[in-house]
Amino acid sequence: QKEVEQNSGPLSVPEGAIASLNCTYSDRGSQSFFWYRQYSGKSPELIMSIYSNGDKEDGRFTAQLNKASQYVSLLIRDSQPSDSATYLCAVNMLTGYQKVTFGTGTKLQVIP
Amino acid sequence: ETGVTQSPTHLIKTRGQQVTLRCSSQSGHNTVSWYQQALGQGPQFIFQYYREEKNGRGNFPPRFSGLQFPNYSSELNVNALELDDSALYLCASSSDGTLQFFGPGTRLTVL
Numbered sequence: 001q002k003e004v005e006q007n008s009g010p011l012s013v014p015e016g017a018i019a020s021l022n023c024t025y026s027d028r029g030s031q032s033f034f035w036y037r038q039y040s041g042k043s044p045e046l047i048m049s050i051y052s053n054g055d056k057e058d059g060r061f062t063a064q065l066n067k068a069s070q071y072v073s074l075l076i077r078d079s080q081p082s083d084s085a086t087y088l089c090a091v092n093m094l095t096g097y098q099k100v101t102f103g104t105g106t107k108l109q110v111i112p
Numbered sequence: 113e114t115g116v117t118q119s120p121t122h123l124i125k126t127r128g129q130q131v132t133l134r135c136s137s138q139s140g141h142n143t144v145s146w147y148q149q150a151l152g153q154g155p156q157f158i159f160q161y162y163r164e165e166k167n168g169r170g171n172f173p174p175r176f177s178g179l180q181f182p183n184y185s186s187e188l189n190v191n192a193l194e195l196d197d198s199a200l201y202l203c204a205s206s207s208d209g210t211l212q213f214f215g216p217g218t219r220l221t222v223l
Contacts, residue, residue, distance in 0.1 A: 004154075032210045043202055043214040044155065088154055098143070098209025099168050102154035 001026050004091050006103035014111050019076040021106050023089030026070070032092035033065055033072045038105065039085045048074060079110045114139050116205050116215035124221045125193050133188040133218045135203030143167070143209045144186040146178060147202040149217075155202055161186055162209065190220075198222045 005024045013019045021035075032051055036044035050056045050063040050072065062075040072091075076083055086105040093101055117136045125131050137144050143162045147155035157170035161180035175191040184205070190197060198221050204212035 034211070036214075043200075043217045046211070046213060049211060092210040098160065098206075099157055099170075100145070100210055100212060101157065102147075104152070104154045 002103075003027065003093065003101045004089055004103040006087075006089050006106045008104055009107040010109050011106055012109045012111055013079050015079060015081060017079050019079045019083065019108055019110070021074040021076075021087050021089075021108065023072045023074075023091075023103055024070055025072070025089075025091045025093075025101075027091070027093040028067075028070060030067075030070075030091045030093050032100075033063070034090040034092075034100070035061075035063060035072075035074045036088040036090060036102075037083075037085045038088055044088055076108075079108075081110045081112050084108055084110045116203060116213055118201075118203050118215035118218050120218060121216065122219045122221075124223065126223050127193055127195060129193050129222075130189065130191045131193060131220060133190075133201050133203075133220070135186045135188070135205075135215055137184045137186070137203075137205035138213055141205035141207050141213075142184050143206045144180055144184065145204045145206070145209075145212060146186070146188045147204065148172070148197075149200040149202055151199075158188065160209065167209070193222045195222050 035048040038044045048063040089103040145160040146158040149155045159169040160167040180186045
């Protein structure tokens with residue numbers, strides 16, 4: 001089992017729709033969770049962090065965390081073509097030092 | 113506030129050569145992590161430095177080495193380059209080791 005799993009996609013949604021991106025992780029002791037956006041050829045950009053169960057909203061983005069199910073998701077409301085990118089889920093696992101493990105990313109395509 | 117910077121932007125080397133990549137951390141950050149990102153993959157953790165000490169290492173061979181300087185900038189050195197070392201090398205700085213901000217990366221091509 002991979003430490004952090006994401007569906008590679010592509011996930012295609014029409015402009016204005018809600019995009020839902022999902023991520024599962026293997027380490028039940030994980031404490032910190034992050035979503036990064038990465039445009040083709042560019043470096044990852046931090047868009048959300050979440051540390052406790054429930055929802056965290058920031059503009060059009062909502063991160064959802066369920067530690068019991070070892071599941072974290074990202075919702076993008078009113079999707080725009082500029083949201084087309086790869087979204088990386090990252091998890092801080094308990095290793096004795098602060099190691100952040102990334103999933104392989106989900107490619108999102110927003111169709112105008 | 114200055115963000116994370118990396119140099120060079122692009123680099124082409126031949127197999128067997130050695131390369132040094134550089135990273136300047138964001139102001140106020142004392143932790144630097146290095147990642148390798150192959151095409152279509154997520155970033156893979158190479159190692160992390162905290163206040164000039166190595167704080168952890170991923171599954172990379174010893175020919176990947178690094179250091180961190182008193183100003184918290186960092187270098188990644190790769191010896192005996194192999195074709196599979198071709199990737200985007202990312203540096204991320206942090207004040208707590210987890211909330212990381214990435215630099216623009218160095219694209220390394222090994223021929």
